[in-house]
Amino acid sequence: MIGLVEELVLLAIEDDGAIAHTAGSVGFVCE
Amino acid sequence: MSREPTDHPVLDRVLQLLVIEETLTVEQWVLRLASETPELVRLALKSLVGRGVLEQTESRFLWVLRSRRYPVIDGREQKEAKLRILSTLLGEDLPTPHDTVLLGLARAGGLLEAFLTSAEIARLEGRMEQVSGIDLFVRGVESAIREDQVERARAMMLPMY
Numbered sequence: 001m002i003g004l005v006e007e008l009v010l011l012a013i014e015d016d017g018a019i020a021h022t023a024g025s026v027g028f029v030c031e
Numbered sequence: 032m033s034r035e036p037t038d039h040p041v042l043d044r045v046l047q048l049l050v051i052e053e054t055l056t057v058e059q060w061v062l063r064l065a066s067e068t069p070e071l072v073r074l075a076l077k078s079l080v081g082r083g084v085l086e087q088t089e090s091r092f093l094w095v096l097r098s099r100r101y102p103v104i105d106g107r108e109q110k111e112a113k114l115r116i117l118s119t120l121l122g123e124d125l126p127t128p129h130d131t132v133l134l135g136l137a138r139a140g141g142l143l144e145a146f147l148t149s150a151e152i153a154r155l156e157g158r159m160e161q162v163s164g165i166d167l168f169v170r171g172v173e174s175a176i177r178e179d180q181v182e183r184a185r186a187m188m189l190p191m192y
Contacts, residue, residue: 005041007112007133009075011142017100
């Protein structure tokens with residue numbers, strides 16, 4: 001079973017596999 | 032506080048910081064951990080790839096820039112998380128502590144917009160307030176994000192000279 005943080009990251013994954021830039025993602029770096 | 036590993040790399044990384052630093056409020060911890068976000072997200076993505084939930088793909092853009100993506104493999108875990116959020120929002124029962132925090136943090140992080148329309152979010156605002164208000168941690172994270180956004184907006188308004 002995956003953890004809460006993994007679930008939240010999973011919710012930020014868009015259909016094309018990119019990571020959404022969200023309100024709480026200050027400083028998010030998507031390589 | 033226990034220093035025992037939890038088998039979740041992200042939690043273990045935060046735990047390392049929690050035991051060596053002074054006592055801070057939830058708001059202060061969120062702002063303190065903001066600089067750790069890239070590393071924490073990297074660890075969470077690595078864990079999801081390792082568990083076979085995501086795959087990692089790389090491509091080049093204009094021959095030089097590297098683009099990394101994480102397509103979902105079968106979507107079961109992502110669908111399950113969305114369904115639990117919807118069930119919490121549409122139900123009337125008291126959600127589990129896990130689902131309360133999941134909904135609260137997804138809302139605070141703007142993640143609900145990925146699968147709910149603005150009209151649906153507006154319609155469910157009352158229920159979200161009710162559920163998110165239960166958890167002190169969620170309220171602290173919301174407050175820290177608001178504070179950070181106000182600071183950033185203020186910084187953008189400062190004259191350049």
